[in-house]
Amino acid sequence: MNASAPDAASTDAPARGADRAIRIKGLVKKYADVMAVAGLDLEVHRGECFGLLGPNGAGKTTTVEIMEGLTAPTSGEVEVLGKRWDQHADELRARIGVTLQETKLFEKLTVEETLRLFRSFYDPARALDVEAVLRDMQLTEKRGAWVQRLSGGQRQRLAVALGVMGDPDVLFLDEPTTGLDPQSRRALWDTISALRARGKTVVLTTHYMDEAERLCDRVAIVDHGKLIAIGTPSELIDGIGGHHLIELETDRPLAPEDVADVAGVRSARRAGDGLALSITEPHVALPALFARLGARATRPTRLVSRVATLDDVFLSLTGRTLRED
Amino acid sequence: MARIREFARERGAVFWTFGFPLLITVALGIAFRNPGPPRLAVAVVDGPRAAEVQRALEADPGLEVTVLPAAQAAARLRAVAAVLVVETGAGAGDKVIYRFDPSRPEALGARRAVDDRLQRAAGRADVVPTTDATAVAQGGRYIDWLVPGLLGMQLLSGALWGNAWNIVTARQRRLLKRLAATPMRRAHYLMSFRLAGLLFVPLQVLVLFVFARLTFGVHVHGSPVAVLALSIFGSWSFAGLGLLCAARAQNSETANGLINLVTLPMYMLCGVFFSSSRFPAAVQPVIRLLPLGAFNEAMRHVVNDGASICAQGFPLAVLLAWAVVSSTVALRLFRWT
Numbered sequence: 001m002n003a004s005a006p007d008a009a010s011t012d013a014p015a016r017g018a019d020r021a022i023r024i025k026g027l028v029k030k031y032a033d034v035m036a037v038a039g040l041d042l043e044v045h046r047g048e049c050f051g052l053l054g055p056n057g058a059g060k061t062t063t064v065e066i067m068e069g070l071t072a073p074t075s076g077e078v079e080v081l082g083k084r085w086d087q088h089a090d091e092l093r094a095r096i097g098v099t100l101q102e103t104k105l106f107e108k109l110t111v112e113e114t115l116r117l118f119r120s121f122y123d124p125a126r127a128l129d130v131e132a133v134l135r136d137m138q139l140t141e142k143r144g145a146w147v148q149r150l151s152g153g154q155r156q157r158l159a160v161a162l163g164v165m166g167d168p169d170v171l172f173l174d175e176p177t178t179g180l181d182p183q184s185r186r187a188l189w190d191t192i193s194a195l196r197a198r199g200k201t202v203v204l205t206t207h208y209m210d211e212a213e214r215l216c217d218r219v220a221i222v223d224h225g226k227l228i229a230i231g232t233p234s235e236l237i238d239g240i241g242g243h244h245l246i247e248l249e250t251d252r253p254l255a256p257e258d259v260a261d262v263a264g265v266r267s268a269r270r271a272g273d274g275l276a277l278s279i280t281e282p283h284v285a286l287p288a289l290f291a292r293l294g295a296r297a298t299r300p301t302r303l304v305s306r307v308a309t310l311d312d313v314f315l316s317l318t319g320r321t322l323r324e325d
Numbered sequence: 326m327a328r329i330r331e332f333a334r335e336r337g338a339v340f341w342t343f344g345f346p347l348l349i350t351v352a353l354g355i356a357f358r359n360p361g362p363p364r365l366a367v368a369v370v371d372g373p374r375a376a377e378v379q380r381a382l383e384a385d386p387g388l389e390v391t392v393l394p395a396a397q398a399a400a401r402l403r404a405v406a407a408v409l410v411v412e413t414g415a416g417a418g419d420k421v422i423y424r425f426d427p428s429r430p431e432a433l434g435a436r437r438a439v440d441d442r443l444q445r446a447a448g449r450a451d452v453v454p455t456t457d458a459t460a461v462a463q464g465g466r467y468i469d470w471l472v473p474g475l476l477g478m479q480l481l482s483g484a485l486w487g488n489a490w491n492i493v494t495a496r497q498r499r500l501l502k503r504l505a506a507t508p509m510r511r512a513h514y515l516m517s518f519r520l521a522g523l524l525f526v527p528l529q530v531l532v533l534f535v536f537a538r539l540t541f542g543v544h545v546h547g548s549p550v551a552v553l554a555l556s557i558f559g560s561w562s563f564a565g566l567g568l569l570c571a572a573r574a575q576n577s578e579t580a581n582g583l584i585n586l587v588t589l590p591m592y593m594l595c596g597v598f599f600s601s602s603r604f605p606a607a608v609q610p611v612i613r614l615l616p617l618g619a620f621n622e623a624m625r626h627v628v629n630d631g632a633s634i635c636a637q638g639f640p641l642a643v644l645l646a647w648a649v650v651s652s653t654v655a656l657r658l659f660r661w662t
Contacts, residue, residue, distance in 0.1 A: 068506050070662060090508060098506040104498035121509040166507070 020082075021046045021170050021201040022067060027076035029062050029225075036062040038225035040076070044170075049192070049202040051216035053209065053310060055320070059225035060205035061101055064174050067203065068098050081169055094123060097168030099159045101175045107148035111139055111158055114147060115165060122166035137161040137191060153184025160191060164200075171195060173204040177211060189215060209310035221314055228317050237308045240316045241266030241278035246285070249274030249302040250293065258296070263288040269316070274302065276312075364389045365435040368398040368407040373415050381446035382411075385438055399424075409435040417447070469544075472537045473624040474597040479529060480560045481591065481617050485584045487522040488567030493580035496571075496660070505661035515659075519564045523557055530556045546631030555627060555634055559620040562644040565651030566616065572658035591617040619643035 022044035029037040037059045044050040052060045065071040066078055069085040069092060078085060083092050105114055112130065119127045134140045137157045142150060150158065156176060163171055173192065177185040192215055196202055206212055212219045213233045221229040221236070229236055237243055248259075249272075256268040256275055264285030266278040279285045282305055293300060315321055366389045367382060369375050375392045382390045393401065401407040402424060408431050410424040421443060425432035445451075492515075495501045504514060530553055537543035545552060566587055574580040594608070595601060595617040604612065612618040619640035626632035634641075 070502055070506055093506065094508040096506070098503065100499055100503050100506070102499065103503045104500060105503075106500070118507065121504075121507040123508075162503075 019046045020044070021048075021080070022050075022203065023077070023079040024063075024067070025077040027063065027066065027078065028074045029059070029066060029071065030074045035225055037066070037073075040222070040225070040227055042220055042227065042230070044201060044203055045218075046169075046201050047196075047199050048217040049196045049204065049215050051212040051219040052203070052205040052222055053207065053212045053219050053314070054205075054222040055207055055314075058222045060207075060222060061174055062225075063222070064172055064203065064205055068096065068172050069093065094126075094166060095169045097163035097166055097171040099156075099163040099171075099173045099176060101178070103159055105147045105155075105158070105162075108146055110144050110146055111150070112143040114158065115161060118162045118165045126167055127165055128167050133161050133165060136164075136194070138187065151184075153180050153187065156180060156184065156188060157191070160188065164195065168200070170201045170203065173202065175205055175207070177206070177208065185211075209314070212310055219310065221310070221317065223314075223318055229313065233310060236310060236313045240308065240313055242280045243308055244279040244282050244285075245306055245308045245312055246277040246279055246282075246289070247271065247274060247302070247304040247306075248277065248289075248300060250298045251301055252296075252298045254296075254298065259289065259292060262292050265289070271315075278308070278316075279305075365409070365431055365438070366391070366401075366407045367409045367411060367435055367439060368393050368401050370395045370398050370410060370412040372413055374413045374417070378411060378413055378443065381442050382439060385442055387438060388435070388442075402426075405429075408432040409439060411439060468537070468541045469629060470600075470625070471598070472533065472541075472543050473628045474595075474621050476530065476533055476556065477559070477595070477617050477621045477624060478592055478597045479533070480526065480556060480620070481563045481566075482588055483525070483529070484522055484560050484563035485567040485570060485588060488518045488564050489570035489574070489580050489584055490577065491518060492568070492571035493574045493577055496574075496662075497576050502662050511661070512656075515568060515656075518567075519561065522564055523560055526557050526560045527553055545628050547627035547633070551627050551634035552624070555620075555623055555637075558641070559616075559624075559644055562616055562620075562648035562651075565648045565655065568655035569651045569658075572655045573660055591615055594618065596621050613639070614643055616644060616647045619647075 020043055022042070024040055024042040027037050027040040027042075028035075040059075040063060042063075052063060054060050062071060066073050067080060069080075069089055072085075080092055081095055085092060106117075109117065112134070115130050115133060119130060131140075134143055137160060139154065139157055139161060142154055147155070147158070160173065160176060163173065176192070177188055180188065189211070192202060192204070196215075196217075202215075204211075204215065216233065218230065218232055219236060220227055229239065231239070234243075248254075254275060256270060259265060259275065259277060260268045262277075262285065264279055264281050265288075266280055268275055268277045270276075277285070277289075286305065311321060364387055369378050369382070369390060369392045371392050371394050379390050379392055382388050391407075395412070398407065398410045402410050408425060408429060412422040412424065414420055423436050423439065425436055427433065492501070495504075505511070534543070534545060534552070538545075567584075570580060570583040570587060574583060592598075594604065594612050595615055596612070597617075601609070601612045601618065613622060623634070623637040623640035623644075626637060627634060
């Protein structure tokens with residue numbers, strides 16, 4: 001009887017392993033003079049869209065390329081789909097899809113030829129149908145065009161198309177929308193959402209907070225090669241004390257302490273020439289704030305109330321904005 | 326593997342592959358063509374007897390005689406526009422002075438011919454009757470010798486640029502990295518360049534030899550099949566060097582430098598434009614061990630001497646060794662990122 005009743009720990013572990021797409025532990029990557037990744041622990045669940053958010057140079061690309069098996073880590077453990085790159089490289093390559101940051105493809109092959117070439121690298125029984133991929137990626141019209149004649153958005157869609165060609169279990173997208181116009185970005189977002197809806201695990205890096213908020217189930221914020229926060233976008237935003245934010249500038253300068261105790265204000269800090277206040281309920285906080293300003297005979301010169309974003313999360317954690325480039 | 330031949334779709338390189346070697350052949354063929362017996366330029370210093378001497382010398386069809394003031398004649402000699410300057414005295418019996426550079430073989434010939442004419446004009450009689458019977462040896466002209474060397478050069482540069490350049494630009498464009506992230510067989514990718522390159526070899530060989538035949542009457546004395554087989558084998562061996570150049574280079578500038586570093590010394594040493602026998606004896610074994618040296622040696626034997634390819638064991642072994650060693654080292658060093 002005891003023998004047939006497996007203990008909790010042993011059933012739990014494989015179950016957790018099964019819905020875990022990627023596990024990273026103590027990951028370090030050191031280049032000659034730069035510490036690109038400085039000890040990173042992450043888990044990506046199966047079927048989720050996971051975002052690595054951080055400014056340029058945070059180590060996002062290095063981390064993703066280590067997950068893709070393109071870069072060897074200096075130390076640490078990396079497990080993708082329960083396998084390790086040093087043991088199952090061939091199998092893993094067949095089960096992941098990759099879109100690198102800015103790949104230039106074969107300029108003189110057509111879109112269709114490029115897709116067929118990449119399809120030929122995969123198991124023909126598993127790989128997707130070229131026609132279907134062309135349709136899903138809205139490339140059917142451009143099938144006969146040389147790659148060098150494509151626009152930025154079309155190239156990027158082709159790059160994603162090549163990533164999904166082998167019907168991967170995990171798809172990696174490194175800054176998929178960087179450099180694209182708003183319309184192409186939105187089209188690509190739809191594509192990525194559709195992949196996620198089909199149950200694919202997607203790992204994407206970005207330095208656009210709106211992209212991460214819109215696409216990702218969970219987001220890891222990295223800075224200087226370290227994880228500084230992880231969670232769903234709304235958890236992360238809750239973490240800074242409120243979903244709303246008031247940016248306030250006044251004719252006579254105020255210190256954060258002057259307003260921190262106002263009803264509905266969770267926290268206050270300096271931001272630019274004025275203050276940024278985290279707010280839980282704007283309808284409570286705003287009248288109270290005006291009352292406080294009146295009591296101090298101070299008038300607002302600028303007042304903005306808005307929904308907090310992941311950019312605010314990054315700002316409150318590091319004191320810098322995501323795009324200080 | 327067949328699909329990977331799509332990599333071979335390279336345009337614009339056609340001129341460098343086919344046109345350029347033909348242009349070299351034409352240029353050198355014209356510069357070194359044999360326009361009958363060469364005429365030697367002789368300058369006669371202006372003086373009382375200059376016209377008389379000129380008449381005597383012009384009887385010789387091999388001499389091209391000009392009468393010039395002393396200073397101009399000397400200048401021509403220095404500029405190698407004249408091989409010999411003849412300075413005569415005022416009277417018939419005065420001493421004649423020949424000025425020339427004895428290190429130039431044609432100057433000695435000119436001196437003898439001029440002296441002969443002048444002595445005869447002065448009344449010397451030949452005592453032994455002679456007559457000339459001339460013949461040009463088949464395959465012995467410069468152009469005959471040049472064409473196999475040009476083929477070697479063309480195949481070497483084609484193999485190096487075709488392999489190294491494409492691989493390094495693919496690495497620079499991160500295409501190599503992208504491909505490395507797929508389950509593509511990596512060896513197949515590298516082999517595809519070699520195969521694609523080899524596909525063009527028969528066409529290159531054919532174009533060059535047909536052109537050389539039509540324009541300069543260059544004949545292939547050995548078996549055409551042997552020429553083709555040797556070209557393909559040589560090209561395959563050179564491709565290993567191309568892979569080696571491409572193994573690590575991160576950008577096309579580095580690749581460019583590496584390719585030149587490999588090819589230029591070989592063009593000089595391995596007897597493309599002039600015979601490598603001009604180098605000291607100590608260097609000769611080294612030249613025979615260089616891939617282009619081995620290739621040219623074997624190719625000239627086949628094309629010019631009509632030798633069998635089976636008799637070229639040593640150069641073939643050298644090419645094989647280079648192919649194996651360069652490919653092995655290249656694969657060890659090769660980087661996909």
